[in-house]
Amino acid sequence: MAHPSQLGFQDAASPVMEELLHFHDHALMIVFLISTLVLYIIVAMVTAKVTNKYIIDSQEIEIVWTVLPAVILTLIALPSLRILYLMDEINDPHLTVKAMGHQWYWSYEYTDYENLGFDSYMIPTQDLSPGQFRLLETDHRMVVPMESPIRVLVSAEDVLHSWAVPALGVKMDGVPGRLNQTAFIASRPGVFYGQCSEICGANHSFMPIVVEAVPLEHFENWSSLMLEDA
Amino acid sequence: MLATRALHLIGKRALSTSVCLRGGHGVAKVEDYTLPAYFDRRENPLPDIKYVQDLSAEQKSLKEKEKGSWAALSNEEKIALYRISFKESFAEMNQGTGEWKSVVAGMLFFIGFTGLVVAWQRKYVYGDVPHTFDPEYKQKELQRMLDMRINPIEGFTAKWDYENNTWKK
Numbered sequence: 001m002a003h004p005s006q007l008g009f010q011d012a013a014s015p016v017m018e019e020l021l022h023f024h025d026h027a028l029m030i031v032f033l034i035s036t037l038v039l040y041i042i043v044a045m046v047t048a049k050v051t052n053k054y055i056i057d058s059q060e061i062e063i064v065w066t067v068l069p070a071v072i073l074t075l076i077a078l079p080s081l082r083i084l085y086l087m088d089e090i091n092d093p094h095l096t097v098k099a100m101g102h103q104w105y106w107s108y109e110y111t112d113y114e115n116l117g118f119d120s121y122m123i124p125t126q127d128l129s130p131g132q133f134r135l136l137e138t139d140h141r142m143v144v145p146m147e148s149p150i151r152v153l154v155s156a157e158d159v160l161h162s163w164a165v166p167a168l169g170v171k172m173d174g175v176p177g178r179l180n181q182t183a184f185i186a187s188r189p190g191v192f193y194g195q196c197s198e199i200c201g202a203n204h205s206f207m208p209i210v211v212e213a214v215p216l217e218h219f220e221n222w223s224s225l226m227l228e229d230a
Numbered sequence: 231m232l233a234t235r236a237l238h239l240i241g242k243r244a245l246s247t248s249v250c251l252r253g254g255h256g257v258a259k260v261e262d263y264t265l266p267a268y269f270d271r272r273e274n275p276l277p278d279i280k281y282v283q284d285l286s287a288e289q290k291s292l293k294e295k296e297k298g299s300w301a302a303l304s305n306e307e308k309i310a311l312y313r314i315s316f317k318e319s320f321a322e323m324n325q326g327t328g329e330w331k332s333v334v335a336g337m338l339f340f341i342g343f344t345g346l347v348v349a350w351q352r353k354y355v356y357g358d359v360p361h362t363f364d365p366e367y368k369q370k371e372l373q374r375m376l377d378m379r380i381n382p383i384e385g386f387t388a389k390w391d392y393e394n395n396t397w398k399k
Contacts, residue, residue: 003375003386011381011388051273125360131370134362191378 017169093151101161101174104203146213162197186213
């Protein structure tokens, strides 16, 4: 989750998110460089004491300021496309989870081996235990084994929703009648929070997502317990 | 000239673009469809026409004196001749207006007014914040974030010293 007044990204919890962080640093640096250059030119133009009234054209600078932006754009596009294709690699998931969006909660189905399914409602503010995070905690978390490729099939039962977990670098729209696939690997254990990312009605802001990445044994224990309770 | 002749019924003043119609020196050739105008511009130092078109008797005599040796002119006379041809000196036309002071004043005023509006809203319109903002609750939240190792790489708990139970220096 983000700490109060955080402006930047959360620490990456998956390899794809790490790549995205580095790409963002790269692209933002280019943006800062260009903005600084433009700001400097504006200030220089505005504070200049002399005016040149007789400029007509100049082939050299026109070539420079056409080719240079094309080069800069290529320097942005190549890493971007690299990550795009990286995200689409064959990843042979160890586990498939279905995340179904409802108004206004998520439900998760683990049907690879047994039929495990449960709903995940936000804990209302007045029911929070001391120290729990307001508007982020849920009664049941989506527990996954860490360091394993996980496939998530996202859909919805009523209106559009979107399943997003920023720390994992994952966002996938839940469209009624449609199965959207995304995948991630949780590189470290931990609890990762997200919120519904497609407007879906009155409680759109109150249907969060909590992914808990644990070692495999813990995941096996958890799923056994959940099956017993069901 | 042709246009002037053709429309002489309307009056020659409407189409004077040539020197002889305005009379006297100090009228530059201008583009078609414009009348010569006076202006003070830094990058265009020589306006189309002199500033003072109708000279007083004193100014006329000064103009006659100008035809002689300029060394004979006193400083005041040179300045007077300048003021006949030009309205402002370069120093006068380039000086700032001080408009920025009224802009900044207006800006600060409206920002301050907005602050008053926000303060009034907070007191009379908005209800209480949730109990999760109480200091004790925030303390428990902080402890829980540390226990859960939130953002342990470069972010939140990366800055906490777990050995000494304090923030890293």
